Amino acid sequence: MLNKNTLKFLYQDLDELIAQYRTNKIDRFSFVSEVERIKQANEVILNGNEDFAELVENALLEKQYESLKQRTKTALENIKAPSSALKVLILSGAGISAESGVRTFRDSDGLWEEYDVMEVCSVKGFERNPQLVADFYDARRRDLESKQPNLAHNMVARLKRNYPKQIDVPTQNVDDLFERAGCPNVVHLHGTLTDLRCEECKSVFEIGYKSQIDVICPRCQSSNIRHNVVMFGEEAPMYQKLQQSINECDLFVVIGTSGNVINVAGYAQWFEYSLLNNLDPDDKLDPYFKVVYHEKATQAAEKIEVYIETFLSN
Numbered sequence: 001m002l003n004k005n006t007l008k009f010l011y012q013d014l015d016e017l018i019a020q021y022r023t024n025k026i027d028r029f030s031f032v033s034e035v036e037r038i039k040q041a042n043e044v045i046l047n048g049n050e051d052f053a054e055l056v057e058n059a060l061l062e063k064q065y066e067s068l069k070q071r072t073k074t075a076l077e078n079i080k081a082p083s084s085a086l087k088v089l090i091l092s093g094a095g096i097s098a099e100s101g102v103r104t105f106r107d108s109d110g111l112w113e114e115y116d117v118m119e120v121c122s123v124k125g126f127e128r129n130p131q132l133v134a135d136f137y138d139a140r141r142r143d144l145e146s147k148q149p150n151l152a153h154n155m156v157a158r159l160k161r162n163y164p165k166q167i168d169v170p171t172q173n174v175d176d177l178f179e180r181a182g183c184p185n186v187v188h189l190h191g192t193l194t195d196l197r198c199e200e201c202k203s204v205f206e207i208g209y210k211s212q213i214d215v216i217c218p219r220c221q222s223s224n225i226r227h228n229v230v231m232f233g234e235e236a237p238m239y240q241k242l243q244q245s246i247n248e249c250d251l252f253v254v255i256g257t258s259g260n261v262i263n264v265a266g267y268a269q270w271f272e273y274s275l276l277n278n279l280d281p282d283d284k285l286d287p288y289f290k291v292v293y294h295e296k297a298t299q300a301a302e303k304i305e306v307y308i309e310t311f312l313s314n
């Protein structure tokens, strides 16, 4: 943000300078020394890709003057767009779907008690007993079919539709409740329950809420199929997208996650503006956020929406 604004002002400076020189309000000597000052401040921004000195020398020849003016204007326009458009990252976890009845491992009445997590959610467990893992995810899909998105899913979906370029929606959840709420471009950091993956050709295809028994790959017809959920001990490729969002966004919103898997407290420290909504207070998490709501996501949804819309309108 700082860089974008700095760059914007530098180009405005340059633009102004060119105008002054052209209308003979400053002489060539002042022009060149001023340009040198801007050049030095500008060096980081140009990354050494442009020979700025040469650019300015050429501009001093009258016929190339317009070209520099135009390039400056174009650069300014390009910069204005992102700096005027604030971005918001809304990261969610199990807490947002718990109210829809999607059971999680961390609930007190959760799945931990019925299953050994390392048997069904780890690479080693999968290698030991792939059938148990397949049964586990079949049960999760069956369970998901009857669930409905709640007010919090709807709120995020509405924001994403209204501000498609300004809002990123990464989630740790593997359910499809955001999609069913009408939210486009959800980034599923840990994969998707309603898809399967072919181990042979690596293609990912939709299965909905069905069992994976007897399913073959629609692309290569292999029966070597697995769930499309990231296991412990596996890479999570979508984390790159999360990192990109963190770099680009101005407001960091976290809903329904304890930060045990993703270090949200660590990320929150990078943001001037941040909002956390979790049911329970957490001394290791709460102090890192500027705004904290301790209540159900459905109860906080309206406040969160107002906060984000107000932020984006500024």
Ligand SMILES: [Zn+2]
Pocket (backbone or CB within 6 Å): 198, 199, 200, 201, 202, 203, 217, 218, 219, 220, 221, 222
């Ligand atoms: Zn295949």
